[in-house]
Amino acid sequence: MDGFFWQMLTGEYAHLLVVGNVVGIATWLRRLSNRKCSQITTWQDAGLVSAHAFLVGRLVQLAVANFGSAAYFRRAFVDSGVLSSADAKSRIGNRSWSDWWSLWNPLPFSLRFPGSIKTVAYGWVGERLPHALQMDVYRHENCGEMPPVLLFIHGGGWLLGSKATIPSTLTFQPGFENADCSVLACVDAYGTHDLTDRFGHYGRIDVAYVASSSFYKKSRYYVEAVLMNTRLCVNRPAFERASPLYHVLQHTPSSVVPPFLCVHGIFDSVIPIEDTCEFFHALQRHRQVTGRVNAVPDVFVPLPQADHAFNCIRSPRTVAYNDAVGVFLDLVLAAHTKQHAVLLTTSKL
Structure with missing residues (x-):
């Protein structure tokens, strides 16, 4: 670390x-x-x-x-049947001269959003020194009355719960029991999926780095001390319920798991890529067992030479990642809109 x-x-x-x-x-x-x-x-x-x-x-x-990362995104989208080769080449990694210049410009850049921005407090934490948890809400100036919502959960310790979908249990959603919290798609970038480490991937990283870094010796207990406030050996069911992999392994026929875009760097030194591989394989097995297939299939992109948090810096790999995320969400939204239109037409008939 x-x-x-x-x-x-x-x-x-x-x-x-x-x-x-x-x-x-x-x-x-x-x-x-x-x-x-x-x-x-x-x-x-x-x-x-x-x-x-x-x-x-x-x-x-x-x-x-x-610079070659765009080719891996294209190949993953084509192999998954999401895009054709021609569409993948034109929509992922197709840079303009201004884009190329921005990649070679070492100066910081700022983002402009055509719409309103509002910072709101959605909760308070801390007993002795309470402080607000805030989030920025962006609303495009051309969006309609009921636009799709993109929820961005940043890293740096955000390990809680399943990013796949809102579970049927109401444990992790107090106050939203009667709200529509359905998820159309999930973009999973180098995430943590198994807090129990049932396959031992995190344990191997700790053993490999414990000799050179005291942080790794402490990181083995980070989830227990900071996130879960309990030991795995004491309350394993709590760790299971907070792990996305656990919910996928249940193979519940009634559960609706949205399409996933999983991206992980092969050289990730914080979260082992094997964790995402296990999750993606379990996800494909879940599709086979339950027979529930989405209009847009799941995509897994292992990126060679990429470390953790690679998309925090504007680079050719980050720009290709942004293209892939935009294409994936556009396809999911288009499929959902088409399906919704068919349902409305059927209900009228």
């Missing part, structure tokens, strides 16, 4: 780091050619330049993988 931040920065800013390091090597070589050096100094400089060149080569590999 200690090195996650630097790994993520290196992977997503690799194309900019290549340019900076190439300029640095060129400047260094120019200075060496303009001064008289002893033989020992020359060998030292040659060794440093060689090591620097090796580093640049590794950065080039990361940059190539980053």
Whole structure:
């Protein structure tokens, strides 16, 4: 975990780091050619330049993988039957000149939203030092009376509950028992699906890093101490109910699980990609057992060379991810609108 931040920065800013390091090597070589050096100094400089060149080569590999991420999104959408090859090529990773310039521009950028923005407090936490939990509500200026709602749940410790759908149990939705909380689709980016770690994937990460990082020794108990306020060995059913994988494994015929877009970096050093693989395989098994198939199939995209939280930085991989999310949600909304129109027509007949 200690090195996650630097790994993520290196992977997503690799194309900019290549340019900076190439300029640095060129400047260094120019200075060496303009001064008289002893033989020992020359060998030292040659060794440093060689090591620097090796580093640049590794950065080039990361940059190539980053720019090639769009191909993995396209392949996953085509293999899942969501898009044709032509549609995937035109809708994912098709960049304009302004988009390319924004990727090479190291300066921060701001987002503009054509509509109203309002910050509201949806709850209060803390007994001794209470403070408000706030969220930003965006409403597009051209949206209708009943637009679809996109709920973005950020990371950094948000491990609670099932992001798949609102469970039939009302345990995790107090105050919304009579509200329509149906979910049309779920975009699952490097999420946690099994708080019980029944397959031991998180345990292997802890063992691998415990020698080099005290954080990992403590992270094994993070869910128990911070999230669940109980031990797994004491109250395993509570951990099960809070795990999306548990609800999928139940194979309840009446449960409606929305289509999923699962994206996970293969080099994720925080949440093992095996966790998402197990969840996606269980999801496909659930579809087979219950026979409930959505109009838009599930999509799983494992991204090579990608670490945790890769989409927090504007990079070629992040832009391709944004394209894929937009395409997936557009297809789900179009299928839902079409199905709703058919139901209305049938009811009138």
